[in-house]
Amino acid sequence: MSATVRKLSAMLRLVAALLCAFPASAGGFVRDAEIERTLSMMTRPIFEAAGVAPESVRVLLLDDPALNAFVANGRTMVLNTGLLRRMPEADTIIGVIAHETGHITGGHLARRAIAARQVAGPALLATILAAAGAAAAGSADLGAAAVLGGQEAIRRSLLAYSRAEEASADQAAVSYMNRAGVDPSGMLEILRLFKGQEVFSTQRLDPYALSHPLSSERISLLESRIAQSPMKGAPLDPQIDYWHERMRAKLDGFLERPERVLSRLELADEPDSEMNLYRRAIALHRMADVDAALATLGRLLDRRPDDPFYWELRGQVLLESGRAPEAVTAYRRAVALAPAEPLIAGALGRSLLATGAEDEALVLLKRAVRDDPGEPGLLRDLARAYAHAGDDGMAALTTAERVALGGDLDSAARLARRAMGLLPTGSPGWLRADDIAALAPDND
Numbered sequence: 001m002s003a004t005v006r007k008l009s010a011m012l013r014l015v016a017a018l019l020c021a022f023p024a025s026a027g028g029f030v031r032d033a034e035i036e037r038t039l040s041m042m043t044r045p046i047f048e049a050a051g052v053a054p055e056s057v058r059v060l061l062l063d064d065p066a067l068n069a070f071v072a073n074g075r076t077m078v079l080n081t082g083l084l085r086r087m088p089e090a091d092t093i094i095g096v097i098a099h100e101t102g103h104i105t106g107g108h109l110a111r112r113a114i115a116a117r118q119v120a121g122p123a124l125l126a127t128i129l130a131a132a133g134a135a136a137a138g139s140a141d142l143g144a145a146a147v148l149g150g151q152e153a154i155r156r157s158l159l160a161y162s163r164a165e166e167a168s169a170d171q172a173a174v175s176y177m178n179r180a181g182v183d184p185s186g187m188l189e190i191l192r193l194f195k196g197q198e199v200f201s202t203q204r205l206d207p208y209a210l211s212h213p214l215s216s217e218r219i220s221l222l223e224s225r226i227a228q229s230p231m232k233g234a235p236l237d238p239q240i241d242y243w244h245e246r247m248r249a250k251l252d253g254f255l256e257r258p259e260r261v262l263s264r265l266e267l268a269d270e271p272d273s274e275m276n277l278y279r280r281a282i283a284l285h286r287m288a289d290v291d292a293a294l295a296t297l298g299r300l301l302d303r304r305p306d307d308p309f310y311w312e313l314r315g316q317v318l319l320e321s322g323r324a325p326e327a328v329t330a331y332r333r334a335v336a337l338a339p340a341e342p343l344i345a346g347a348l349g350r351s352l353l354a355t356g357a358e359d360e361a362l363v364l365l366k367r368a369v370r371d372d373p374g375e376p377g378l379l380r381d382l383a384r385a386y387a388h389a390g391d392d393g394m395a396a397l398t399t400a401e402r403v404a405l406g407g408d409l410d411s412a413a414r415l416a417r418r419a420m421g422l423l424p425t426g427s428p429g430w431l432r433a434d435d436i437a438a439l440a441p442d443n444d
């Protein structure tokens with residue numbers, strides 16, 4: 001056994017330990033090409049201003065109504081849907097992102113790691129699989145550090161940052177926002193919100209307020225620093241404003257009860273604004289009113305005929321109502337307009353599978369999984385595409401990977417052994433299956 005292989009298998013054993021420490025939670029994270037692109041527009045300038053490589057931080061959206069944001073495992077920033085939906089202004093969210101980035105650059109996480117149970121399955125494993133990939137490519141130390149950071153996070157419980165850490169993260173955040181050209185005043189909004197909560201018992205405080213303790217000293221320090229900001233009063237990039245509004249509309253459409261969305265729209269000042277049409281189209285889709293959803297989407301596409309995400313939603317409405325050939329047409333348009341989005345390419349692959357165009361589906365899904373590894377939905381579709389193509393070995397391996405990500409290591413190992421029986425011994429797929437088979441807890 002070579003040193004690299006030994007390191008890798010040790011790392012994989014660690015993965016097994018991490019997964020066992022957390023109950024698997026495959027769900028919980030929202031994956032959406034449009035929203036991820038919007039979040040990246042908001043995070044990238046801050047990360048760059050902080051000297052943090054944007055590709056080195058994974059930003060995840062957790063479907064949780066509590067107002068919270070946190071950094072897990074050193075390099076995974078988690079934003080709750082509750083934060084995005086309750087904070088109406090984009091600059092407040094950018095302020096939270098900048099503050100969390102301040103905790104990363106300040107090294108506060110090494111001393112006070114945050115164990116967030118929800119980050120268990122996909123996020124942690126994605127980080128770890130990336131680390132395993134790094135190890136295979138020869139930079140094992142980096143990978144091991146990432147994994148050990150995760151283990152450290154598990155050992156400690158959720159702890160609040162200290163006042164000194166809060167002050168330093170605030171100061172860093174203002175610097176990053178100034179450098180990124182964003183007015184830092186938005187940071188005060190969230191503190192004002194929490195100040196209003198001080199009269200409540202701790203149970204009713206937002207988790208964010210608990211882990212990022214507020215003091216009047218903190219507010220006045222921040223106020224005086226913001227008063228001197230050269231960016232004070234600077235308008236936000238209209239592009240960020242626009243996509244932020246779209247994100248809010250999309251989250252409302254998908255997360256709120258559709259009946260409630262529609263009744264709220266009846267009272268809206270501008271029921272036919274672009275954002276309200278988006279809310280309506282999604283709500284109608286969720287109520288299975290396909291014709292009305294498509295008609296509403298048509299109005300959005302009249303306004304923005306080259307919007308990949310409106311075409312993507314059209315594809316989704318059509319595919320989920322059993323109109324796969326039309327879905328293919330819509331998704332093709334979306335992919336042509338946004339060729340670098342694996343989630344959309346994967347959706348085209350899924351609709352092609354439904355029409356029987358298996359060869360093209362397999363090519364697209366393989367590429368989507370390569371570009372977005374660890375996404376359970378893509379793995380499920382890729383396994384189906386392999387099965388259609390008669391490649392049972394790769395179908396079993398792909399399912400084993402998906403099941404391992406969900407945390408069921410016994411089933412994953414069983415599937416992996418099945419894949420090993422079907423794949424040529426020593427082939428790349430066989431070796432990956434061998435790694436997964438070694439993940440089973442009773443495999444020592």
Ligand SMILES: [Zn+2]
Pocket residue numbers: 099103161165166169211212213
């Ligand atoms: Zn903080």
